[in-house]
Amino acid sequence: MSRTLFTALRLRTALRAICACVALVAAVPGRPALAQDKDVESIEQFLERKARWNELIGADFRVEGRLAVINPPQLRFKRCELEFRMAPELPALPRSTIVAEVRGGLALEDGKLYFKVTEAKARGNDLATLAAQRTRIDTSRAEDWHRLADWAASRGAFYQDPELVNKAAEFHELGLMTEYRKLRGDDRDGLLELAKRAGQFGAEDTVAWRFIHEACRLDFAKLRREARPDDSVLVNRILRMLPGANDPLKPEDAELRRTYLADPQTTYVAADAAVRKKLHRALYAQVLLARIERDAIPSGRNGDAIATRILQQLPELDDVAAEYRRREVDYLSSRVTQLTRDELTKLATRFQVQQRGDDGRRVQQEWLKAQEAARRAEGPRGLMELGDDYIAMLNDERTAAALYQEAYDKNPQAPEPADWFQSRDYVLTNGHWTPQSEAPVEPESRVDLAIREGRVLTGMTGREVRAALGNRPSSVVRQAAKGGVSELWIYRPQAMVVELTRTGSDADAKVKRTYSLAEQ
Template sequence: MNKQNRHCKWLFSLMALVLCQNVVSAADRSIQHFVSEREQWKRLIGVPQTLEGRLSTFSSKSLRFRNCPIPFHFVGNIPKLDSSFKNVEVTGELARENGRLLFNVKSLKKLPSDIEHFVIEETKIDRSKPREWYALADWAKQRATFYDDKELTQKALSAYKMGINTEYRQLLVKQPEALLKLADRAQQYQLDPLLYDTFRHEALVLERQNLSKQKDSDLKPLLTSILKYFPTVKTPQKKDVPKERNQYLKNQVEVFQQADQQTRLRLIRWFYSQLILEGILKNLEAGGSNGFEISDQIAKKLPERTDLVTQYQNEQLEFDFNRIDELPRQYVLDLSEEFLRRKNKVKAEQTLTNWIDFRRKKLDVSDADGRVRLARDMIDLTNDKAGATKVLLEAWELNPKSSEAANLLGRLGFMLQGKKWLNPKEVMEFRNDPIRKAIRNGTVTIGMNRNQIKKVLGAPNQISRSISGGEINELWIYGETGNQDLIIALARKKRAQEFKVIRIKNARVPQESIKEAAKPAE
């Protein structure tokens, strides 16, 4: 059995060798090869040769091959030519007549056209051997170039492609280097860019997979390779396409192979962007504490990824929110403003509230100034007037001389009365008291005491006093005797009580009337 297998392998190798020799031999006899050796023509005069090529024109006595400058004259028994003759093979030799070169044809044979020859040779080759495809393609390309034959050019390209694809399928282990060589060959053969881009893309994906297995791998060489083969990756997309991007990143090779050229430009951008992102995120600190720095880099290098810009900004905002007790005042204010800018009013308010609550808990029991500063922020930042009042009253108790505490309490509607701070309601009642209104207006009213009268009118010109039924009465007279302007009657029932105004008379009256007014009222 082994002997039989070895015999078969030897036979196949021999057939392949013969086939390749036939192709080369045909190329050596071709008119294009003959024309390329024209500098040797003089040496070949009289040397028998066999040439083949495409007919250009013919007559009963001669013919011309396409793209060959010398005529071929018939000197032997030549079959009659007609329009069915496309390619012919002639045997003869170069000669010189009348000072010019020509070729004397002794025999002529009709050959298949180049397309027919290609089809025939294609059926003979071992389709599993890339070299045989390349040999056939080389022959077709040389002929197509010499004769400017577009149809044969396409045949050559198809053979090159078959050879490339066969070689790709036979790769036992796909390695980046092998795929890149295959891509270079496909480009050299001027095949469809989609083909060699496919190989290069797969090579880059494999390289990425290899790097992912290494600790602290350097992505820069890979990024350089991507830019080399796909220079458009540096151009950002107009917008992110999450569905397409995610599908591609899950199955890069297959999705890329199935995509058209325009889609591939986006896909390779997603590949490049992912590598750039991985490089940026290597600098992301725990908890996202430098999220804004990361998002700035993303916005600069990957502007289409607005989702990531927002994501890492939010991470830092959340990180800062959770460490509010460590932040200085201006940072807290900026943080709250940032939440407001993002239309998160609840978070903005909570930021300030949490910060103030933390400061309040940290206050020293004897820190009056700290309480004043805290109260000011409670008023200005959170509008917590009730809380600020409590803190300010604590500050006043600690330092009654604090003008800042007094000013802030005044802003809140409080008023110091003696040693007591009246709240806004008490202040309103205090200010609406008839006696105090009268004092402010410079008049005397019922219920005033002595000091209040003096505060408004000063000391009286005369005072008369009488006692009746345990009640002491006084008359305060303003004006000279016989020309009194005002008489104020005061009374006190008990010694412990103070005198209060019970009647007021504005008149000029005789002295007797004054005495009468001093009598107690019944």
């Protein structure tokens, strides 16, 4: 070979190597790399340039990755079919090697590419490498956490390694929390941006939820300070971005809700994913309840309507709804004298539903008392109708009887009061109607005592004689007497004769004297 030709060949080889190096530098992908791998590319990065390998023959490479085969002098990396051939003078890697780093270049043999290894060394496994790198980063810099997480995520995806993928999510979360601690306390846009990035990083759902929850609470606090707040955007965000917000809480969650309302942020941060879903509902319920309560009239006048809306939209808040119903009942009670009879009846029923029967009876008494003046002005009819109301509402017969007595006193000839009393076994004594069981007992008369004892007294009528002796006389002898008629009633069983006389002015014959039959 001539000197000129040899020189030309050397120049061409040198130029080819220079071009390869330039291409190598220009073509390094933007894959995440650790600080220790500044001049080393991963098998994944190496494979991404597979289409240009023929152009890169002669270039110097440093490559690292997980080993699949160690069969000296041959090496094979996982996910890469290219043969890595170690130079004969290189010591073999330990068969326990998991990750290796090699240096060398691409070469051709019989038209087939292979990688000629000039240097080789074992490296720590990926988790050990990650742990070591964690000790070297500035933990106050979010970008350091994210760079470490990006490497773990890329590596985990390439090798389908769930441990690395989980580590990536963990480090991204630490990076996000580092950013979170630097936010202003009222930066809701910053919180929503962190939530968005948490989703992009593949962090646990709870990470994004935390940022969204805090942003929603900031919005809610702002709305509460406004005179005419529009909470539609907030409500939609809660329903769209916080799972569980549309699921009513169960009765056993009432204490959790109370704890959350007392200290929302602390309670939320301490909760796991399942509990956070319940807290999302507690937040939604708080926002929606505030919307409903804005329409509540302070006096309680529309408490029932407010309660109905609460139960329709937030059925778990039945205790709050009951309180609003109580407020309306109390409002109506405060103006009971202005109610119609139908309104009063409905109010009393609502007291019964609320298990406040004594209060219901009290307002009915107050209402009835307020009616008395107007009913008295209507005369006996008004008094009787008021008495009927006392019976119907309170089953108060004593007060009703007093009103009917007043009606009777005003018009004793009217049949209605007497009929009412008689239907209830009242008796009239000296112009006053009294229950028969309470009527005064008159002392027994002399005649009644004699009748009860079977004796005949002078002055008794014939009817009283028969009552005393228990039967009719055995025989009767009538004879005319001066100014009237004389009758002799003969009672043979008693051996008695009873003489009765009747003058023209007497309606009944009366006993004049008695004597024994033997005296006859």
